[in-house]
Amino acid sequence: MRPKLSVTERFPRRVVITGIGLITPYATSREASWQKLLTGQSATCLLDDLSRQLNRPVAGGVIPNRQLSSSSLSDQFPLQQEPSITLALNATAEAIRDAGLDMNQLPRETAGCVIGSSKGGMAGFAQISELSRMNQEQAAHVPSMLWHQCYPSAASHSIAAQYNLQGAALSPVSACATGFSSIMRAADLIREGVCETVFAGSADASLLPSVIGSFQRMGVLATDFETAGSACRPYDRKRKGFVVGEGAGILVLESLEQALKRNAIPYAEWLTGSLGSDSTHLMQFDPTAQSLSRLITNTLNRSQVTPAELDYINLHGTGTQINDLYETRAIQNSLGPDSNRVHCSSLKGGMGHLLGAAGSVELGFTLLAMRDNLVPPTINLQAPDPECTLNYTPLKPVSHEIKTALKLSFGFGGHLVAGLIRKWDSTI
Numbered sequence: 055m056r057p058k059l060s061v062t063e064r065f066p067r068r069v070v071i072t073g074i075g076l077i078t079p080y081a082t083s084r085e086a087s088w089q090k091l092l093t094g095q096s097a098t099c100l101l102d103d104l105s106r107q108l109n110r111p112v113a114g115g116v117i118p119n120r121q122l123s124s125s126s127l128s129d130q131f132p133l134q135q136e137p138s139i140t141l142a143l144n145a146t147a148e149a150i151r152d153a154g155l156d157m158n159q160l161p162r163e164t165a166g167c168v169i170g171s172s173k174g175g176m177a178g179f180a181q182i183s184e185l186s187r188m189n190q191e192q193a194a195h196v197p198s199m200l201w202h203q204c205y206p207s208a209a210s211h212s213i214a215a216q217y218n219l220q221g222a223a224l225s226p227v228s229a230c231a232t233g234f235s236s237i238m239r240a241a242d243l244i245r246e247g248v249c250e251t252v253f254a255g256s257a258d259a260s261l262l263p264s265v266i267g268s269f270q271r272m273g274v275l276a277t278d279f280e281t282a283g284s285a286c287r288p289y290d291r292k293r294k295g296f297v298v299g300e301g302a303g304i305l306v307l308e309s310l311e312q313a314l315k316r317n318a319i320p321y322a323e324w325l326t327g328s329l330g331s332d333s334t335h336l337m338q339f340d341p342t343a344q345s346l347s348r349l350i351t352n353t354l355n356r357s358q359v360t361p362a363e364l365d366y367i368n369l370h371g372t373g374t375q376i377n378d379l380y381e382t383r384a385i386q387n388s389l390g391p392d393s394n395r396v397h398c399s400s401l402k403g404g405m406g407h408l409l410g411a412a413g414s415v416e417l418g419f420t421l422l423a424m425r426d427n428l429v430p431p432t433i434n435l436q437a438p439d440p441e442c443t444l445n446y447t448p449l450k451p452v453s454h455e456i457k458t459a460l461k462l463s464f465g466f467g468g469h470l471v472a473g474l475i476r477k478w479d480s481t482i
Contacts, residue, residue: 066245066246067244067245067247067309067310067311068309068310068323069241069244069245069307069308069309069310069323069324070307070308070309070310070313070318070320070321070322070323070324070478071305071306071307071308071320071321071322071323071324071421071475072152072153072154072155072306072307072308072313072318072319072320072321073149073150073151073152073153073154073155073305073306074148074149074152074303074304074305074306074321074418074421074422075144075145075146075147075148075149075150075152075255075302075303075304075305075418076088076145076148076301076302076303076415076418076419077117077122077141077144077145077257077301077302077303078097078115078117078299078301078405078408078415079097079098079115079116079117079118079299079300079301079405079406080097080118080404080405081118082117082118082119082122082144083148084148084152084418084422087419088419088422091401091404091405091419091430091431092428092430092431092451094404094431094433094449094450094451095283095404095433096283096284096286096403096404096405096433096434097115097118097283097404097405097406098113098114098115098282098283098285098286098297098299098404098405098406099113099114099115099116099282099283100112100113100282101113101114101116101125101261101266103125104125104261104263104266107263108263108266108267108270110270110277111279111282112266112270112275112297113276113279113282113283113285113286113297113406114261114266114297114298114299114300114406115297115298115299115300115301115405115406115407115408116261116299116300117141117300117301122137122140122141122144123137123259123261123300124137124138124176124177124259124260124261124262124300125261125300135197135203136175136177136178136200136203136204136208136259137175137177137259137300138171138175138176138177138208138209138257138258138259138302139175139203139208139209139212139257141257141258141259141300141301141302141411142169142209142212142213142255142256142257142302142304143209143212143213143216144302145255145257145302145303145304146167146213146216146217146253146304148304149253149255149304149305149306150253150306152306153306153308153318154316154318155251155306156316157217159316160217160251161250162217162218162219162220162221163220163221164221164249164250164251165217165219165220165221165249165250165251165252165253166214166219166220166221166222166223166224166240166243166248166249166251166252166253167210167213167214167219167222167223167224167240167252167253167254168210168222168223168224168225168226168236168237168239168240168243168252168253168254168255169209169210169213169224169225169236169253169254169255169256169257169304170206170210170225170226170227170228170232170233170235170236170255170256170410170414171206171207171208171209171225171227171232171256171257171258171410172227172228172229172230172232172256172258172409172410172465173206173227173260173409173410174204174205174206174208175203175204175205175208175259176204176259176260176262176264176265177259177260177262178200178203178204179204179264180262180263180264181196181200182196182200182204206225206227207223207225209225209256209257210223210224210225211223213253217253219253221243221248221249221250221251221252222243222248222249222252224236224239226239228465228467228469228471229410229465229466229467229469230370230407230409230410230412230413230463230464230465230466230469231413231463231464231465231469231470231471232256232410232411232413232465233255233256233303233408233410233411233412233413233414233415233416233417233463234327234412234413234414234416234417234461234463234471234473235329235413235463235469235471236254236255236256236413236414237254237255237305237307237324237327237413237414237417237473238327238329238471238473239254240252240253240254240305240307241254241307241324241327242327244307244308244309250308250309250311250312251306251307251308251309251312252306252307252308253304253305253306253307254304254305254307254414255302255303255304255305255411255414255415255418256302256303256410256411256413256414257301257302257303257304257410257411258300258301258302258408258409258410258411258412259300260298260300260409261298261300265298266298269298273295274295274296274372274374275295275296275297275298276293276294276295276296276297276373277294277295278294279294282297283434284434285297286372286373286402286403286406286407286434287373287403287434287435287436288369288371288372288373288378288400288402288403288432288434288435288446289371289373289378289382289400289432289435289438289439289442289444289446290373290434290435290436290437290438290439291437291438291439291440292436292437293373293374293375293378293439294373295372295373295374296372296373296374296402296406296407297402297406297407298406298407298409299402299405299406299407299408299409300408300411301405301408301411301415302411302414302415303408303411303413303414303415303416303417303418304414305414305417305418305421307324308320310323319478320478321421321424321425321477321478322421322424322459322475322476322477322478323475323476323478324473324474324475325357325359325458325473325474325475325476326353326356326357326473326474327353327471327472327473327474328349328352328353328356328471328472328473329349329469329470329471330345330346330348330349330470330471330472331345331468331469331470332345332346332468332470333467333468334468338376339376339377339380339464339468340380341376341379341380341383342383343380343381343383343384343387344387345468345470346380346381346384346388346462346464346470346472347383347384347387347388348388349470349472350384350385350388350389350460350462350472351388353460353472353473353474354388354460354474357474359458359474361388361389361390361392361393361396362392363457363458364389364392364396364458364459364460365396365397365454365455365456365457365458365459366396366397366398366399366420366423366424366429366454366456366458366459366460367385367396367397367398367459367460367461367462368398368399368400368401368416368417368419368420368423368459368460368461368462369381369398369399369400369432369446369462370400370412370462370463370464371399371400371401371402371403371432372400372402372407373400373402373403377464378400378439378442379439379441379442381462381464382441382442382443382444385398385444386443386444393444394443394444394445395445396444396445397429397445397447397452397454397456398432398444398445398446398447399429399430399431399432399446399447400432400446401415401416401419401430401432401433403432403433403434403435404431404433404434412463413461413463413471416461416463417461417473417475420459420461420475421475423456423459424456424457424459424475424477425477427453427454427455427456428451428452428453428454429447429451429452429453429454429456430447430451431447431448431449431450431451431452432446432447432448432449433449434449435448435449436448436449456477457476457477457479458474458475458476458477459474459475459476460472460473460474461473461474461475
């Protein structure tokens with residue numbers, strides 16, 4: 055039975071972030087990924103096999119470890135585990151180490167996980183679909199339980215089982231806003247007293263013909279690029295779409311009481327998160343950006359944060375014509391004159407769009423930016439669109455103190471998420 059909370063604890067409780075685990079197209083660890091992002095160099099590359107299958111050049115953000123990448127799926131080497139689960143487990147282990155958690159001392163009854171997936175294990179589905187075409191020896195190497203690893207809840211279950219978590223184990227699905235909405239849900243579990251500790255985030259491994267081909271038919275992938283590294287160009291006048299990447303971002307969230315009790319030093323405090331929707335179209339947003347403008351304003355008001363207090367906005371910034379202009383207008387509408395002052399950046403130009411993992415990975419980088427007082431760059435922004443007039447931090451990082459940051463995340467179908475974090479200050 056879960057221990058009763060002390061009557062002296064206030065509700066909603068304060069939530070802090072104490073650990074970060076990242077696997078990205080830059081590197082298979084947090085600090086290596088961060089340092090490579092700060093170089094301003096893109097990690098996206100040409101996907102040779104997919105380019106041949108789809109009869110056109112396809113760029114993507116590939117994890118630099120073949121054993122972890124969905125792009126290495128082959129009939130000759132059948133999957134032993136769905137890649138998105140492996141990514142989630144590895145990123146969780148790094149986050150736990152970073153938080154300094156002693157898993158032997160962690161109360162399992164109040165520990166949970168919120169690990170989202172935008173679509174479940176697509177590599178596992180692809181493997182299963184090939185079973186009938188494999189020879190008997192190859193098919194025998196495909197685990198009989200691989201089907202269960204394709205469920206959207208599989209990563210959450212795997213992490214809960216790995217660490218014997220007995221609190222909530224949830225699996226949000228909200229397209230490309232999944233990662234950030236998972237973090238928000240985890241914070242709510244702690245605020246409400248359901249959990250003391252939550253491992254939260256998402257993983258995505260979708261460099262597969264079915265996924266890339268679908269995005270190609272939707273007309274949202276970058277086309278006619280000079281080099282694979284420059285294919286995605288957020289807020290640039292020559293932007294032509296996004297490139298798909300893969301990776302995972304898992305954070306450790308804790309109640310402030312627990313973090314202080316074990317002498318942890320948090321990266322930041324989670325102030326609030328807000329959900330909204332723009333149901334204009336499955337793939338397009340209302341050009342006036344009213345829904346997102348209102349969401350940003352409400353998020354600031356709920357935390358009593360003024361636009362003047364914002365030091366950094368981590369943008370969704372996919373590099374599509376509609377998204378980038380929509381996001382720019384929403385920020386201009388909601389922040390007014392401060393929209394031209396605040397530092398912003400989109401990270402997708404350098405690593406691609408990590409789909410369901412985008413929000414959690416980008417929040418992880420935002421926390422590192424806050425730690426080091428460095429605004430990460432918007433890579434490939436060479437010639438800004440005249441209608442996109444924010445301070446996007448083009449090409450190179452900028453030294454700037456970051457105390458309060460806003461993160462935005464969107465998804466096809468109109469999913470909108472906004473959240474605020476504040477750098478940890480023990481005097482507050």
